[in-house]
Amino acid sequence: MTPSPTGAGRLDRAAFDDLYRRVVAAAPAGGRPRGALDTITAARVLAAVGEVRTGRHVSLAAPVTTRARADNPEPARHPMTGAVAGRLRGRGLEFARDRIEMNVHGDADSHLDALCHVVYDGTLHGGVPAATLTETGAEALSVALAGAGIVGRGVLLDIPGLRGVPWLEPGEWVTAQELLDAEAAQGVRFGPGDLLFVRVGHRRRRRDLGAWDASAARAGLHPGAVELLAERGIAVLGSDSNNDCAPSPVDGVGFPVHVLAVHALGIHLLDYLQFEEVLPLCTEEGRWSFLCVIAPLRLVGGTGSPVSPIAVL
Incomplete structure:
Protein backbone atom coordinates (compact mmCIF):
# COMPACT_ATOMS: atom_id res chain seq x y z
CA MET A 1 0.00 0.00 0.00
CA THR A 2 1.23 3.49 -0.85
CA PRO A 3 1.42 5.47 2.40
CA SER A 4 -0.74 8.56 2.75
CA PRO A 5 1.48 11.65 2.66
CA THR A 6 -0.31 13.29 5.55
CA GLY A 7 0.24 10.99 8.36
CA ALA A 8 -2.58 9.18 10.18
CA GLY A 9 -1.48 5.62 10.78
CA ARG A 10 -2.92 2.20 11.42
CA LEU A 11 -5.14 1.59 14.44
CA ASP A 12 -5.38 -1.48 16.61
CA ARG A 13 -8.77 -2.57 17.91
CA ALA A 14 -8.37 -0.77 21.24
CA ALA A 15 -7.54 2.51 19.51
CA PHE A 16 -10.53 2.07 17.20
CA ASP A 17 -12.82 1.41 20.16
CA ASP A 18 -11.59 4.65 21.74
CA LEU A 19 -12.25 6.48 18.45
CA TYR A 20 -15.76 5.01 18.29
CA ARG A 21 -16.54 6.32 21.77
CA ARG A 22 -15.21 9.79 20.90
CA VAL A 23 -17.29 9.90 17.72
CA VAL A 24 -20.45 8.97 19.61
CA ALA A 25 -19.66 11.61 22.23
CA ALA A 26 -19.18 14.26 19.54
CA ALA A 27 -22.57 13.56 17.94
CA PRO A 28 -25.52 15.85 18.79
CA ALA A 29 -27.42 14.78 21.90
CA GLY A 30 -31.04 13.64 21.79
CA GLY A 31 -32.99 11.15 19.76
CA ARG A 32 -32.94 11.48 15.97
CA PRO A 33 -35.53 9.17 14.37
CA ARG A 34 -33.92 9.49 10.93
CA GLY A 35 -30.37 9.64 12.15
CA ALA A 36 -28.26 12.50 10.84
CA LEU A 37 -30.90 13.32 8.20
CA ASP A 38 -32.74 15.11 10.99
CA THR A 39 -30.06 17.82 10.86
CA ILE A 40 -31.44 18.91 7.46
CA THR A 41 -34.05 21.39 8.68
CA ALA A 42 -36.50 23.29 6.50
CA ALA A 43 -34.39 26.40 7.01
CA ARG A 44 -31.30 24.59 5.76
CA VAL A 45 -33.16 23.33 2.69
CA LEU A 46 -34.21 26.90 1.89
CA ALA A 47 -30.62 28.05 2.35
CA ALA A 48 -29.45 25.26 0.03
CA VAL A 49 -31.86 26.47 -2.66
CA GLY A 50 -29.99 29.75 -2.47
CA GLU A 51 -26.88 27.94 -3.76
CA VAL A 52 -28.46 27.83 -7.23
CA ARG A 53 -27.06 30.63 -9.40
CA THR A 54 -26.69 29.37 -12.97
CA GLY A 55 -29.24 26.53 -13.04
CA ARG A 56 -26.73 24.09 -14.53
CA HIS A 57 -27.21 20.59 -13.20
CA VAL A 58 -25.46 17.23 -13.49
CA SER A 59 -25.79 13.76 -12.01
CA LEU A 60 -23.33 12.50 -9.42
CA ALA A 61 -24.08 8.86 -10.35
CA ALA A 62 -22.16 6.57 -12.64
CA PRO A 63 -24.02 4.68 -15.39
CA ARG A 69 -15.71 -6.35 -14.69
CA ALA A 70 -12.95 -6.90 -12.15
CA ASP A 71 -14.86 -4.76 -9.64
CA ASN A 72 -18.29 -6.02 -10.58
CA PRO A 73 -18.49 -9.82 -10.86
CA GLU A 74 -22.29 -9.68 -10.38
CA PRO A 75 -23.38 -6.92 -12.75
CA ALA A 76 -26.92 -5.66 -13.00
CA ARG A 77 -29.26 -7.66 -15.24
CA HIS A 78 -31.31 -5.56 -17.64
CA PRO A 79 -33.36 -7.79 -19.95
CA MET A 80 -35.84 -6.39 -22.44
CA THR A 81 -39.21 -8.05 -21.78
CA GLY A 82 -41.49 -6.42 -24.32
CA ALA A 83 -41.37 -5.26 -27.91
CA VAL A 84 -37.91 -5.64 -29.45
CA ALA A 85 -36.53 -6.35 -32.92
CA GLY A 86 -37.40 -9.89 -33.91
CA ARG A 87 -40.51 -10.01 -31.70
CA LEU A 88 -42.52 -7.15 -33.21
CA ARG A 89 -45.98 -7.91 -34.57
CA GLY A 90 -45.80 -4.99 -36.95
CA ARG A 91 -49.42 -3.91 -36.50
CA GLY A 92 -51.30 -2.17 -33.70
CA LEU A 93 -50.07 -1.03 -30.32
CA GLU A 94 -47.05 -2.59 -28.61
CA PHE A 95 -44.91 -1.55 -25.65
CA ALA A 96 -41.17 -1.75 -25.10
CA ARG A 97 -40.61 -3.06 -21.57
CA ASP A 98 -37.65 -4.05 -19.44
CA ARG A 99 -36.68 -5.00 -15.90
CA ILE A 100 -33.63 -4.39 -13.73
CA GLU A 101 -32.01 -6.61 -11.10
CA MET A 102 -28.88 -5.50 -9.28
CA ASN A 103 -26.65 -5.98 -6.26
CA VAL A 104 -27.30 -2.68 -4.50
CA HIS A 105 -24.14 -2.80 -2.36
CA GLY A 106 -21.58 -3.77 -4.99
CA ASP A 107 -18.28 -2.07 -5.84
CA ALA A 108 -19.32 -0.46 -9.12
CA ASP A 109 -22.80 1.05 -9.11
CA SER A 110 -23.73 4.27 -7.29
CA HIS A 111 -25.88 3.58 -4.26
CA LEU A 112 -27.09 4.79 -0.86
CA ASP A 113 -26.51 2.80 2.33
CA ALA A 114 -29.46 2.79 4.74
CA LEU A 115 -28.90 2.87 8.49
CA CYS A 116 -29.79 -0.83 8.74
CA HIS A 117 -26.92 -1.76 6.42
CA VAL A 118 -24.19 -1.92 9.08
CA VAL A 119 -24.35 -4.50 11.88
CA TYR A 120 -21.65 -4.03 14.52
CA ASP A 121 -21.37 -6.07 17.71
CA GLY A 122 -24.86 -7.43 17.15
CA THR A 123 -26.67 -4.10 16.84
CA LEU A 124 -27.66 -1.46 14.30
CA HIS A 125 -27.43 2.31 14.75
CA GLY A 126 -28.80 3.50 18.08
CA GLY A 127 -28.64 0.04 19.65
CA VAL A 128 -31.47 -1.34 17.51
CA PRO A 129 -31.23 -5.17 17.65
CA ALA A 130 -29.85 -6.79 14.52
CA ALA A 131 -32.71 -9.32 14.81
CA THR A 132 -34.90 -6.64 13.18
CA LEU A 133 -33.25 -7.73 9.91
CA THR A 134 -35.59 -10.44 8.61
CA GLU A 135 -35.95 -12.56 5.50
CA THR A 136 -38.57 -10.15 4.21
CA GLY A 137 -36.60 -6.97 4.90
CA ALA A 138 -35.44 -4.62 7.62
CA GLU A 139 -38.08 -3.85 10.24
CA ALA A 140 -36.22 -0.75 11.41
CA LEU A 141 -33.85 1.88 9.97
CA SER A 142 -34.52 0.85 6.35
CA VAL A 143 -34.05 3.09 3.34
CA ALA A 144 -37.67 4.14 3.85
CA LEU A 145 -36.30 6.71 6.34
CA ALA A 146 -35.16 8.65 3.26
CA GLY A 147 -38.38 8.00 1.37
CA ALA A 148 -39.24 11.70 1.15
CA GLY A 149 -35.91 12.33 -0.55
CA ILE A 150 -32.79 14.10 0.65
CA VAL A 151 -32.46 17.77 -0.28
CA GLY A 152 -29.65 19.94 1.04
CA ARG A 153 -26.41 21.78 0.49
CA GLY A 154 -23.77 19.64 -1.16
CA VAL A 155 -20.08 20.39 -0.60
CA LEU A 156 -17.41 18.78 -2.78
CA LEU A 157 -13.82 18.45 -1.53
CA ASP A 158 -11.33 17.49 -4.25
CA ILE A 159 -8.46 15.63 -2.59
CA PRO A 160 -6.54 14.75 -5.81
CA GLY A 161 -6.73 18.45 -6.70
CA LEU A 162 -5.28 19.30 -3.28
CA ARG A 163 -2.42 16.85 -3.78
CA GLY A 164 -1.83 17.86 -7.41
CA VAL A 165 -2.46 14.36 -8.77
CA PRO A 166 -5.19 12.93 -11.05
CA TRP A 167 -6.32 10.42 -8.43
CA LEU A 168 -5.36 8.75 -5.17
CA GLU A 169 -3.90 5.31 -5.60
CA PRO A 170 -5.76 2.29 -4.20
CA GLY A 171 -4.87 1.83 -0.55
CA GLU A 172 -4.29 5.52 0.17
CA TRP A 173 -6.39 7.27 2.75
CA VAL A 174 -7.65 10.82 3.33
CA THR A 175 -7.02 12.37 6.73
CA ALA A 176 -8.96 14.96 8.69
CA GLN A 177 -6.17 17.45 8.10
CA GLU A 178 -6.54 17.01 4.35
CA LEU A 179 -10.25 17.75 4.61
CA LEU A 180 -9.38 20.98 6.42
CA ASP A 181 -6.66 21.79 3.88
CA ALA A 182 -9.08 21.17 0.99
CA GLU A 183 -11.60 23.52 2.59
CA ALA A 184 -8.97 26.24 2.84
CA ALA A 185 -7.71 25.70 -0.71
CA GLN A 186 -11.22 25.70 -2.20
CA GLY A 187 -12.66 28.50 -0.05
CA VAL A 188 -15.54 26.42 1.31
CA ARG A 189 -16.55 24.99 4.65
CA PHE A 190 -18.88 22.08 5.39
CA GLY A 191 -21.11 22.18 8.43
CA PRO A 192 -24.32 21.05 10.11
CA GLY A 193 -26.83 19.42 7.79
CA ASP A 194 -24.51 19.42 4.77
CA LEU A 195 -24.10 16.62 2.26
CA LEU A 196 -20.32 16.18 2.15
CA PHE A 197 -18.78 14.64 -0.96
CA VAL A 198 -15.11 13.62 -0.90
CA ARG A 199 -13.47 13.00 -4.27
CA VAL A 200 -10.55 10.56 -4.33
CA GLY A 201 -10.46 10.14 -8.13
CA HIS A 202 -11.61 6.50 -8.13
CA ARG A 203 -13.85 6.97 -11.17
CA ARG A 204 -11.21 8.78 -13.22
CA ARG A 205 -8.64 6.10 -12.47
CA ARG A 206 -11.15 3.41 -13.46
CA ARG A 207 -11.94 5.26 -16.67
CA ASP A 208 -8.30 5.82 -17.64
CA LEU A 209 -6.70 2.56 -16.44
CA GLY A 210 -9.61 0.13 -16.37
CA ALA A 211 -11.43 -1.66 -13.58
CA TRP A 212 -9.63 -3.49 -10.78
CA ASP A 213 -10.72 -5.45 -7.72
CA ALA A 214 -11.91 -2.51 -5.63
CA SER A 215 -12.96 -4.85 -2.82
CA ALA A 216 -9.27 -5.49 -2.14
CA ALA A 217 -7.69 -2.11 -2.89
CA ARG A 218 -9.25 1.37 -3.00
CA ALA A 219 -8.69 4.87 -1.68
CA GLY A 220 -10.99 6.29 1.00
CA LEU A 221 -11.21 8.16 4.27
CA HIS A 222 -9.04 7.33 7.24
CA PRO A 223 -11.41 6.49 10.12
CA GLY A 224 -9.86 9.25 12.19
CA ALA A 225 -11.40 11.77 9.79
CA VAL A 226 -14.89 10.78 10.93
CA GLU A 227 -14.32 12.53 14.25
CA LEU A 228 -14.20 15.83 12.34
CA LEU A 229 -17.41 14.93 10.50
CA ALA A 230 -19.10 14.23 13.83
CA GLU A 231 -17.98 17.57 15.25
CA ARG A 232 -19.28 19.41 12.18
CA GLY A 233 -22.64 17.58 12.22
CA ILE A 234 -22.93 16.60 8.56
CA ALA A 235 -26.07 14.82 7.34
CA VAL A 236 -24.74 12.64 4.50
CA LEU A 237 -21.30 11.43 3.38
CA GLY A 238 -20.53 10.43 -0.19
CA SER A 239 -17.50 9.45 -2.25
CA ASP A 240 -16.58 8.30 -5.74
CA SER A 241 -15.11 5.27 -3.94
CA ASN A 242 -16.54 3.24 -1.06
CA ASN A 243 -15.79 5.93 1.59
CA ASP A 244 -13.64 3.23 3.28
CA CYS A 245 -10.16 2.55 1.97
CA ALA A 246 -8.88 -0.98 1.45
CA PRO A 247 -6.95 -2.64 2.93
CA SER A 248 -8.51 -1.37 6.14
CA PRO A 249 -6.20 0.63 8.42
CA VAL A 250 -7.91 -0.91 11.47
CA ASP A 251 -6.93 -4.34 12.75
CA GLY A 252 -9.96 -6.63 12.73
CA VAL A 253 -12.48 -4.09 11.35
CA GLY A 254 -12.94 -4.25 7.60
CA PHE A 255 -15.04 -1.12 7.04
CA PRO A 256 -14.29 1.27 9.92
CA VAL A 257 -15.72 4.37 8.22
CA HIS A 258 -18.99 2.54 7.64
CA VAL A 259 -19.04 1.53 11.31
CA LEU A 260 -18.34 5.05 12.53
CA ALA A 261 -20.56 6.94 10.08
CA VAL A 262 -23.56 4.63 9.77
CA HIS A 263 -23.55 2.72 13.06
CA ALA A 264 -22.20 5.36 15.44
CA LEU A 265 -23.51 8.58 13.87
CA GLY A 266 -26.53 7.55 11.82
CA ILE A 267 -25.11 9.07 8.64
CA HIS A 268 -26.41 7.71 5.34
CA LEU A 269 -23.52 6.91 3.00
CA LEU A 270 -23.35 7.28 -0.75
CA ASP A 271 -20.83 4.90 -2.32
CA TYR A 272 -19.27 4.84 -5.79
CA LEU A 273 -20.57 8.15 -7.08
CA GLN A 274 -18.82 10.01 -9.88
CA PHE A 275 -17.71 13.65 -9.73
CA GLU A 276 -16.13 14.01 -13.17
CA GLU A 277 -19.12 15.99 -14.47
CA VAL A 278 -19.61 18.35 -11.52
CA LEU A 279 -15.86 18.92 -11.02
CA PRO A 280 -15.36 21.15 -14.10
CA LEU A 281 -18.49 23.13 -13.27
CA CYS A 282 -17.26 23.81 -9.76
CA THR A 283 -13.82 24.72 -11.10
CA GLU A 284 -15.26 27.05 -13.74
CA GLU A 285 -17.59 28.81 -11.32
CA GLY A 286 -15.01 28.92 -8.54
CA ARG A 287 -17.39 27.52 -5.93
CA TRP A 288 -17.68 24.10 -4.38
CA SER A 289 -21.15 24.06 -2.87
CA PHE A 290 -24.48 23.47 -4.60
CA LEU A 291 -28.05 22.34 -4.14
CA CYS A 292 -28.19 18.54 -4.10
CA VAL A 293 -31.30 16.40 -4.54
CA ILE A 294 -31.30 12.64 -3.88
CA ALA A 295 -34.35 10.43 -4.47
CA PRO A 296 -33.82 6.82 -3.32
CA LEU A 297 -36.40 4.18 -4.16
CA ARG A 298 -39.28 4.03 -1.68
CA LEU A 299 -38.40 0.45 -0.81
CA VAL A 300 -39.86 -0.48 2.58
CA GLY A 301 -37.43 -2.79 4.34
CA GLY A 302 -34.57 -2.09 1.95
CA THR A 303 -30.96 -1.88 3.13
CA GLY A 304 -30.11 0.66 0.46
CA SER A 305 -31.02 1.94 -2.97
CA PRO A 306 -29.48 2.80 -6.31
CA VAL A 307 -29.44 6.59 -6.61
CA SER A 308 -28.64 9.37 -9.04
CA PRO A 309 -27.97 12.47 -6.95
CA ILE A 310 -28.45 15.70 -8.87
CA ALA A 311 -26.19 18.70 -8.24
CA VAL A 312 -27.70 22.06 -9.21
CA LEU A 313 -25.33 25.03 -9.37
Missing part, protein backbone atom coordinates in the same frame (compact mmCIF):
# COMPACT_ATOMS: atom_id res chain seq x y z
CA VAL A 64 -25.33 1.32 -14.18
CA THR A 65 -23.01 -1.43 -15.42
CA THR A 66 -24.43 -4.58 -17.00
CA ARG A 67 -21.17 -6.28 -18.02
CA ALA A 68 -18.92 -8.15 -15.61
Whole structure:
Protein backbone atom coordinates (compact mmCIF):
# COMPACT_ATOMS: atom_id res chain seq x y z
CA MET A 1 0.00 0.00 0.00
CA THR A 2 1.23 3.49 -0.85
CA PRO A 3 1.42 5.47 2.40
CA SER A 4 -0.74 8.56 2.75
CA PRO A 5 1.48 11.65 2.66
CA THR A 6 -0.31 13.29 5.55
CA GLY A 7 0.24 10.99 8.36
CA ALA A 8 -2.58 9.18 10.18
CA GLY A 9 -1.48 5.62 10.78
CA ARG A 10 -2.92 2.20 11.42
CA LEU A 11 -5.14 1.59 14.44
CA ASP A 12 -5.38 -1.48 16.61
CA ARG A 13 -8.77 -2.57 17.91
CA ALA A 14 -8.37 -0.77 21.24
CA ALA A 15 -7.54 2.51 19.51
CA PHE A 16 -10.53 2.07 17.20
CA ASP A 17 -12.82 1.41 20.16
CA ASP A 18 -11.59 4.65 21.74
CA LEU A 19 -12.25 6.48 18.45
CA TYR A 20 -15.76 5.01 18.29
CA ARG A 21 -16.54 6.32 21.77
CA ARG A 22 -15.21 9.79 20.90
CA VAL A 23 -17.29 9.90 17.72
CA VAL A 24 -20.45 8.97 19.61
CA ALA A 25 -19.66 11.61 22.23
CA ALA A 26 -19.18 14.26 19.54
CA ALA A 27 -22.57 13.56 17.94
CA PRO A 28 -25.52 15.85 18.79
CA ALA A 29 -27.42 14.78 21.90
CA GLY A 30 -31.04 13.64 21.79
CA GLY A 31 -32.99 11.15 19.76
CA ARG A 32 -32.94 11.48 15.97
CA PRO A 33 -35.53 9.17 14.37
CA ARG A 34 -33.92 9.49 10.93
CA GLY A 35 -30.37 9.64 12.15
CA ALA A 36 -28.26 12.50 10.84
CA LEU A 37 -30.90 13.32 8.20
CA ASP A 38 -32.74 15.11 10.99
CA THR A 39 -30.06 17.82 10.86
CA ILE A 40 -31.44 18.91 7.46
CA THR A 41 -34.05 21.39 8.68
CA ALA A 42 -36.50 23.29 6.50
CA ALA A 43 -34.39 26.40 7.01
CA ARG A 44 -31.30 24.59 5.76
CA VAL A 45 -33.16 23.33 2.69
CA LEU A 46 -34.21 26.90 1.89
CA ALA A 47 -30.62 28.05 2.35
CA ALA A 48 -29.45 25.26 0.03
CA VAL A 49 -31.86 26.47 -2.66
CA GLY A 50 -29.99 29.75 -2.47
CA GLU A 51 -26.88 27.94 -3.76
CA VAL A 52 -28.46 27.83 -7.23
CA ARG A 53 -27.06 30.63 -9.40
CA THR A 54 -26.69 29.37 -12.97
CA GLY A 55 -29.24 26.53 -13.04
CA ARG A 56 -26.73 24.09 -14.53
CA HIS A 57 -27.21 20.59 -13.20
CA VAL A 58 -25.46 17.23 -13.49
CA SER A 59 -25.79 13.76 -12.01
CA LEU A 60 -23.33 12.50 -9.42
CA ALA A 61 -24.08 8.86 -10.35
CA ALA A 62 -22.16 6.57 -12.64
CA PRO A 63 -24.02 4.68 -15.39
CA VAL A 64 -25.33 1.32 -14.18
CA THR A 65 -23.01 -1.43 -15.42
CA THR A 66 -24.43 -4.58 -17.00
CA ARG A 67 -21.17 -6.28 -18.02
CA ALA A 68 -18.92 -8.15 -15.61
CA ARG A 69 -15.71 -6.35 -14.69
CA ALA A 70 -12.95 -6.90 -12.15
CA ASP A 71 -14.86 -4.76 -9.64
CA ASN A 72 -18.29 -6.02 -10.58
CA PRO A 73 -18.49 -9.82 -10.86
CA GLU A 74 -22.29 -9.68 -10.38
CA PRO A 75 -23.38 -6.92 -12.75
CA ALA A 76 -26.92 -5.66 -13.00
CA ARG A 77 -29.26 -7.66 -15.24
CA HIS A 78 -31.31 -5.56 -17.64
CA PRO A 79 -33.36 -7.79 -19.95
CA MET A 80 -35.84 -6.39 -22.44
CA THR A 81 -39.21 -8.05 -21.78
CA GLY A 82 -41.49 -6.42 -24.32
CA ALA A 83 -41.37 -5.26 -27.91
CA VAL A 84 -37.91 -5.64 -29.45
CA ALA A 85 -36.53 -6.35 -32.92
CA GLY A 86 -37.40 -9.89 -33.91
CA ARG A 87 -40.51 -10.01 -31.70
CA LEU A 88 -42.52 -7.15 -33.21
CA ARG A 89 -45.98 -7.91 -34.57
CA GLY A 90 -45.80 -4.99 -36.95
CA ARG A 91 -49.42 -3.91 -36.50
CA GLY A 92 -51.30 -2.17 -33.70
CA LEU A 93 -50.07 -1.03 -30.32
CA GLU A 94 -47.05 -2.59 -28.61
CA PHE A 95 -44.91 -1.55 -25.65
CA ALA A 96 -41.17 -1.75 -25.10
CA ARG A 97 -40.61 -3.06 -21.57
CA ASP A 98 -37.65 -4.05 -19.44
CA ARG A 99 -36.68 -5.00 -15.90
CA ILE A 100 -33.63 -4.39 -13.73
CA GLU A 101 -32.01 -6.61 -11.10
CA MET A 102 -28.88 -5.50 -9.28
CA ASN A 103 -26.65 -5.98 -6.26
CA VAL A 104 -27.30 -2.68 -4.50
CA HIS A 105 -24.14 -2.80 -2.36
CA GLY A 106 -21.58 -3.77 -4.99
CA ASP A 107 -18.28 -2.07 -5.84
CA ALA A 108 -19.32 -0.46 -9.12
CA ASP A 109 -22.80 1.05 -9.11
CA SER A 110 -23.73 4.27 -7.29
CA HIS A 111 -25.88 3.58 -4.26
CA LEU A 112 -27.09 4.79 -0.86
CA ASP A 113 -26.51 2.80 2.33
CA ALA A 114 -29.46 2.79 4.74
CA LEU A 115 -28.90 2.87 8.49
CA CYS A 116 -29.79 -0.83 8.74
CA HIS A 117 -26.92 -1.76 6.42
CA VAL A 118 -24.19 -1.92 9.08
CA VAL A 119 -24.35 -4.50 11.88
CA TYR A 120 -21.65 -4.03 14.52
CA ASP A 121 -21.37 -6.07 17.71
CA GLY A 122 -24.86 -7.43 17.15
CA THR A 123 -26.67 -4.10 16.84
CA LEU A 124 -27.66 -1.46 14.30
CA HIS A 125 -27.43 2.31 14.75
CA GLY A 126 -28.80 3.50 18.08
CA GLY A 127 -28.64 0.04 19.65
CA VAL A 128 -31.47 -1.34 17.51
CA PRO A 129 -31.23 -5.17 17.65
CA ALA A 130 -29.85 -6.79 14.52
CA ALA A 131 -32.71 -9.32 14.81
CA THR A 132 -34.90 -6.64 13.18
CA LEU A 133 -33.25 -7.73 9.91
CA THR A 134 -35.59 -10.44 8.61
CA GLU A 135 -35.95 -12.56 5.50
CA THR A 136 -38.57 -10.15 4.21
CA GLY A 137 -36.60 -6.97 4.90
CA ALA A 138 -35.44 -4.62 7.62
CA GLU A 139 -38.08 -3.85 10.24
CA ALA A 140 -36.22 -0.75 11.41
CA LEU A 141 -33.85 1.88 9.97
CA SER A 142 -34.52 0.85 6.35
CA VAL A 143 -34.05 3.09 3.34
CA ALA A 144 -37.67 4.14 3.85
CA LEU A 145 -36.30 6.71 6.34
CA ALA A 146 -35.16 8.65 3.26
CA GLY A 147 -38.38 8.00 1.37
CA ALA A 148 -39.24 11.70 1.15
CA GLY A 149 -35.91 12.33 -0.55
CA ILE A 150 -32.79 14.10 0.65
CA VAL A 151 -32.46 17.77 -0.28
CA GLY A 152 -29.65 19.94 1.04
CA ARG A 153 -26.41 21.78 0.49
CA GLY A 154 -23.77 19.64 -1.16
CA VAL A 155 -20.08 20.39 -0.60
CA LEU A 156 -17.41 18.78 -2.78
CA LEU A 157 -13.82 18.45 -1.53
CA ASP A 158 -11.33 17.49 -4.25
CA ILE A 159 -8.46 15.63 -2.59
CA PRO A 160 -6.54 14.75 -5.81
CA GLY A 161 -6.73 18.45 -6.70
CA LEU A 162 -5.28 19.30 -3.28
CA ARG A 163 -2.42 16.85 -3.78
CA GLY A 164 -1.83 17.86 -7.41
CA VAL A 165 -2.46 14.36 -8.77
CA PRO A 166 -5.19 12.93 -11.05
CA TRP A 167 -6.32 10.42 -8.43
CA LEU A 168 -5.36 8.75 -5.17
CA GLU A 169 -3.90 5.31 -5.60
CA PRO A 170 -5.76 2.29 -4.20
CA GLY A 171 -4.87 1.83 -0.55
CA GLU A 172 -4.29 5.52 0.17
CA TRP A 173 -6.39 7.27 2.75
CA VAL A 174 -7.65 10.82 3.33
CA THR A 175 -7.02 12.37 6.73
CA ALA A 176 -8.96 14.96 8.69
CA GLN A 177 -6.17 17.45 8.10
CA GLU A 178 -6.54 17.01 4.35
CA LEU A 179 -10.25 17.75 4.61
CA LEU A 180 -9.38 20.98 6.42
CA ASP A 181 -6.66 21.79 3.88
CA ALA A 182 -9.08 21.17 0.99
CA GLU A 183 -11.60 23.52 2.59
CA ALA A 184 -8.97 26.24 2.84
CA ALA A 185 -7.71 25.70 -0.71
CA GLN A 186 -11.22 25.70 -2.20
CA GLY A 187 -12.66 28.50 -0.05
CA VAL A 188 -15.54 26.42 1.31
CA ARG A 189 -16.55 24.99 4.65
CA PHE A 190 -18.88 22.08 5.39
CA GLY A 191 -21.11 22.18 8.43
CA PRO A 192 -24.32 21.05 10.11
CA GLY A 193 -26.83 19.42 7.79
CA ASP A 194 -24.51 19.42 4.77
CA LEU A 195 -24.10 16.62 2.26
CA LEU A 196 -20.32 16.18 2.15
CA PHE A 197 -18.78 14.64 -0.96
CA VAL A 198 -15.11 13.62 -0.90
CA ARG A 199 -13.47 13.00 -4.27
CA VAL A 200 -10.55 10.56 -4.33
CA GLY A 201 -10.46 10.14 -8.13
CA HIS A 202 -11.61 6.50 -8.13
CA ARG A 203 -13.85 6.97 -11.17
CA ARG A 204 -11.21 8.78 -13.22
CA ARG A 205 -8.64 6.10 -12.47
CA ARG A 206 -11.15 3.41 -13.46
CA ARG A 207 -11.94 5.26 -16.67
CA ASP A 208 -8.30 5.82 -17.64
CA LEU A 209 -6.70 2.56 -16.44
CA GLY A 210 -9.61 0.13 -16.37
CA ALA A 211 -11.43 -1.66 -13.58
CA TRP A 212 -9.63 -3.49 -10.78
CA ASP A 213 -10.72 -5.45 -7.72
CA ALA A 214 -11.91 -2.51 -5.63
CA SER A 215 -12.96 -4.85 -2.82
CA ALA A 216 -9.27 -5.49 -2.14
CA ALA A 217 -7.69 -2.11 -2.89
CA ARG A 218 -9.25 1.37 -3.00
CA ALA A 219 -8.69 4.87 -1.68
CA GLY A 220 -10.99 6.29 1.00
CA LEU A 221 -11.21 8.16 4.27
CA HIS A 222 -9.04 7.33 7.24
CA PRO A 223 -11.41 6.49 10.12
CA GLY A 224 -9.86 9.25 12.19
CA ALA A 225 -11.40 11.77 9.79
CA VAL A 226 -14.89 10.78 10.93
CA GLU A 227 -14.32 12.53 14.25
CA LEU A 228 -14.20 15.83 12.34
CA LEU A 229 -17.41 14.93 10.50
CA ALA A 230 -19.10 14.23 13.83
CA GLU A 231 -17.98 17.57 15.25
CA ARG A 232 -19.28 19.41 12.18
CA GLY A 233 -22.64 17.58 12.22
CA ILE A 234 -22.93 16.60 8.56
CA ALA A 235 -26.07 14.82 7.34
CA VAL A 236 -24.74 12.64 4.50
CA LEU A 237 -21.30 11.43 3.38
CA GLY A 238 -20.53 10.43 -0.19
CA SER A 239 -17.50 9.45 -2.25
CA ASP A 240 -16.58 8.30 -5.74
CA SER A 241 -15.11 5.27 -3.94
CA ASN A 242 -16.54 3.24 -1.06
CA ASN A 243 -15.79 5.93 1.59
CA ASP A 244 -13.64 3.23 3.28
CA CYS A 245 -10.16 2.55 1.97
CA ALA A 246 -8.88 -0.98 1.45
CA PRO A 247 -6.95 -2.64 2.93
CA SER A 248 -8.51 -1.37 6.14
CA PRO A 249 -6.20 0.63 8.42
CA VAL A 250 -7.91 -0.91 11.47
CA ASP A 251 -6.93 -4.34 12.75
CA GLY A 252 -9.96 -6.63 12.73
CA VAL A 253 -12.48 -4.09 11.35
CA GLY A 254 -12.94 -4.25 7.60
CA PHE A 255 -15.04 -1.12 7.04
CA PRO A 256 -14.29 1.27 9.92
CA VAL A 257 -15.72 4.37 8.22
CA HIS A 258 -18.99 2.54 7.64
CA VAL A 259 -19.04 1.53 11.31
CA LEU A 260 -18.34 5.05 12.53
CA ALA A 261 -20.56 6.94 10.08
CA VAL A 262 -23.56 4.63 9.77
CA HIS A 263 -23.55 2.72 13.06
CA ALA A 264 -22.20 5.36 15.44
CA LEU A 265 -23.51 8.58 13.87
CA GLY A 266 -26.53 7.55 11.82
CA ILE A 267 -25.11 9.07 8.64
CA HIS A 268 -26.41 7.71 5.34
CA LEU A 269 -23.52 6.91 3.00
CA LEU A 270 -23.35 7.28 -0.75
CA ASP A 271 -20.83 4.90 -2.32
CA TYR A 272 -19.27 4.84 -5.79
CA LEU A 273 -20.57 8.15 -7.08
CA GLN A 274 -18.82 10.01 -9.88
CA PHE A 275 -17.71 13.65 -9.73
CA GLU A 276 -16.13 14.01 -13.17
CA GLU A 277 -19.12 15.99 -14.47
CA VAL A 278 -19.61 18.35 -11.52
CA LEU A 279 -15.86 18.92 -11.02
CA PRO A 280 -15.36 21.15 -14.10
CA LEU A 281 -18.49 23.13 -13.27
CA CYS A 282 -17.26 23.81 -9.76
CA THR A 283 -13.82 24.72 -11.10
CA GLU A 284 -15.26 27.05 -13.74
CA GLU A 285 -17.59 28.81 -11.32
CA GLY A 286 -15.01 28.92 -8.54
CA ARG A 287 -17.39 27.52 -5.93
CA TRP A 288 -17.68 24.10 -4.38
CA SER A 289 -21.15 24.06 -2.87
CA PHE A 290 -24.48 23.47 -4.60
CA LEU A 291 -28.05 22.34 -4.14
CA CYS A 292 -28.19 18.54 -4.10
CA VAL A 293 -31.30 16.40 -4.54
CA ILE A 294 -31.30 12.64 -3.88
CA ALA A 295 -34.35 10.43 -4.47
CA PRO A 296 -33.82 6.82 -3.32
CA LEU A 297 -36.40 4.18 -4.16
CA ARG A 298 -39.28 4.03 -1.68
CA LEU A 299 -38.40 0.45 -0.81
CA VAL A 300 -39.86 -0.48 2.58
CA GLY A 301 -37.43 -2.79 4.34
CA GLY A 302 -34.57 -2.09 1.95
CA THR A 303 -30.96 -1.88 3.13
CA GLY A 304 -30.11 0.66 0.46
CA SER A 305 -31.02 1.94 -2.97
CA PRO A 306 -29.48 2.80 -6.31
CA VAL A 307 -29.44 6.59 -6.61
CA SER A 308 -28.64 9.37 -9.04
CA PRO A 309 -27.97 12.47 -6.95
CA ILE A 310 -28.45 15.70 -8.87
CA ALA A 311 -26.19 18.70 -8.24
CA VAL A 312 -27.70 22.06 -9.21
CA LEU A 313 -25.33 25.03 -9.37
